[in-house]
Amino acid sequence: MxxxxxxxxxxxxxxxxxxxxxxxxxxxxxxxxxxxxxxxxxxQARNNYGELITPTVELPARLPLSTLSGETVAPASLRGQWLLVVVADAACDATCEKHLFLQRQLRETLGADKARLDKVWLIPDGGTPRPEVLQAIAPGQPATVLRVPREALAKWLTPASGRSLADHLYIVDPMGQWMMRVPPDPDPARLKKDIERLLRASASWDRPGR
Structure with missing residues (x-):
């Protein structure tokens, strides 16, 4: 035992x-x-080119937007799509023209994903753009051109310290959240990488069209 x-x-x-x-x-x-x-x-370490906005800033429900012909536009109509936003007075100086050209070229280089990105030009001075500028941004998918009072716009988009609104491009997500500010005089290749990363990251829930 x-x-x-x-x-x-x-x-x-x-x-x-x-x-x-x-x-x-x-x-x-x-x-x-x-x-x-x-x-x-x-x-991988975070290596975004644009400046992430934290917390994000929601598109104001009462932002007074209007078309060039004076028709009121509901801010909610901008939701449902990634937005690459240019802010510039109607006179559209050299920086404005460069931003509009870059906006168009970036969208066209996205291939099949370009239908998920809309181009928006916000005009804060109430003026009317030159016909040749409007003609230049018309080919392909025309940019959405809207007037908005400068004071009202400043409650949504803001520039970096020491800069003006017109110095940057702005990226807004499909939910209307401003989430990235592009550096002045942007590098097209690095900005494109940012946009491609955002589109990949949102591929499971974002769809083309509004």
Whole structure:
């Protein structure tokens, strides 16, 4: 017959070993997780070109928008699509022309995803753009050109410190949230990468068209 003393000793020895293995597993878990993250997940450091706006700023429900012919436009009509926004007076100086050209070219280079991005030009001075400027932005998918009082627009979009609204382009998500401000004199290639990342990240829930 086995000795009760030996059986108790064996049980205590086995229990001690399992506890030791448990402690080792707990200690090793962070190491295993870090190796898994590094070699399998391979996270990348955030390298966005544009400045992320945190928290995002919602499109005001009562933002007074109107077409060039004076018809009122509901702000909600801008939702449902990614927006690349230019802000510039109707006279459209050299910076404005460069931004409008870049806006058009970026959308065209997105290939099949270009239907998920709309071009918007907000005019805060109430003027009327030159016909040749409107003609230049008409080919392909025309930009949405809207007038909006400068004071009202400033409650939604704001420039970087020491800059004006017209110095930047602005990216707005399909829910109407302003979420990124593009640096002045932007690098087209780096800006395109930002837009492509945003479109990939939202591919599961964003669809072309409003």
């Amino acid at each position: 086995p000795s009760p003393v030996l059986s108790d000793t064996a049980r205590r020895t086995a229990s001690g070993r399992w506890k030791m293995f448990g402690v080792l597993a707990v200690c090793a878990a962070p190491v295993v997780a870090s190796y898994f993250a590094y070699f399998v997940v391979k996270p």
